[in-house]
Amino acid sequence: MKDRDKVNLGGKLESLAKNVGATYFGIADLTPARQCISEQGGEFLAQFPRAVSHGFVLMDSIVNALRYHSDAAAIHTYWYHAHQIVNPRIDSISLMLAQSLDKAGFQAFIVPSSQRVGKTRLAGVFSHKLAAHLAGLGWIGKSALLITPKHGPRVRWGTVLTDAPLEAGMPMDEMCQDCRVCVEACPVHAFTGQAFDRPRPRSEIFAAEACDRYVSDQEQTIGARACGMCIYICPFGQKN
Numbered sequence: 001m002k003d004r005d006k007v008n009l010g011g012k013l014e015s016l017a018k019n020v021g022a023t024y025f026g027i028a029d030l031t032p033a034r035q036c037i038s039e040q041g042g043e044f045l046a047q048f049p050r051a052v053s054h055g056f057v058l059m060d061s062i063v064n065a066l067r068y069h070s071d072a073a074a075i076h077t078y079w080y081h082a083h084q085i086v087n088p089r090i091d092s093i094s095l096m097l098a099q100s101l102d103k104a105g106f107q108a109f110i111v112p113s114s115q116r117v118g119k120t121r122l123a124g125v126f127s128h129k130l131a132a133h134l135a136g137l138g139w140i141g142k143s144a145l146l147i148t149p150k151h152g153p154r155v156r157w158g159t160v161l162t163d164a165p166l167e168a169g170m171p172m173d174e175m176c177q178d179c180r181v182c183v184e185a186c187p188v189h190a191f192t193g194q195a196f197d198r199p200r201p202r203s204e205i206f207a208a209e210a211c212d213r214y215v216s217d218q219e220q221t222i223g224a225r226a227c228g229m230c231i232y233i234c235p236f237g238q239k240n
């Protein structure tokens with residue numbers, strides 16, 4: 001594939017995604033992360049050298065209500081908006097991108113917008129955050145969320161894996177620095193406060209099981225599986 005064709009295909013995919021609501025778009029070179037992709041999702045997924053990453057910004061009014069994260073109305077509204085409205089939209093953008101790659105003669109594998117594998121594993125087959133980070137769209141913060149400079153963690157991500165030799169972005173440096181706002185705000189102290197500045201097991205920065213227990217309890221008491229304080233509280237993305 002010539003350089004000009006790579007740019008043309010990348011530009012076409014970006015226009016497609018942004019014309020239907022994506023705010024963020026980037027291409028990740030996955031080759032430096034091949035080992036950890038294989039460990040999480042297996043050899044089939046690890047064979048893809050590129051990921052197309054796209055992000056949909058959540059409405060401030062919905063995220064700001066998460067400061068009342070024990071209130072049934074706030075949690076129900078967030079959960080419904082993120083899971084029932086935004087996730088299907090992300091999957092549909094991923095489908096459009098995958099169809100376009102397929103028509104251009106390349107392989108394309110859609111990573112579902114939200115997925116858990118197995119009964120006990122609290123993760124999907126592939127990390128959307130990893131793709132967005134390697135594409136240069138943000139960094140993985142102390143909250144284990146993908147943080148963008150402008151919208152913080154208030155973005156939901158979609159990913160299409162491909163063998164198209166698209167021109168990739170450069171990963172962004174971590175910018176949490178001395179901030180510990182999410183570490184101190186989490187009701188179950190799920191974050192260790194370690195920066196994600198080098199590849200390390202997720203358990204070293206985030207006790208996913210503690211968060212999962214908390215949101216499961218929320219489901220028992222108020223009927224919705226959500227908390228989201230770490231999304232609301234991050235100074236990146238807060239307008240005031």
Ligand code: SF4
Nearest residue numbers: 186211227228229230
């Ligand atoms: S969603 Fe709530 S409980 Fe879970 S990690 Fe974030 S702040 Fe902690």
Ligand code: SF4
Nearest residue numbers: 141142176179182234
């Ligand atoms: S709240 Fe602070 S430490 Fe946590 S992810 Fe945001 S910037 Fe990083």
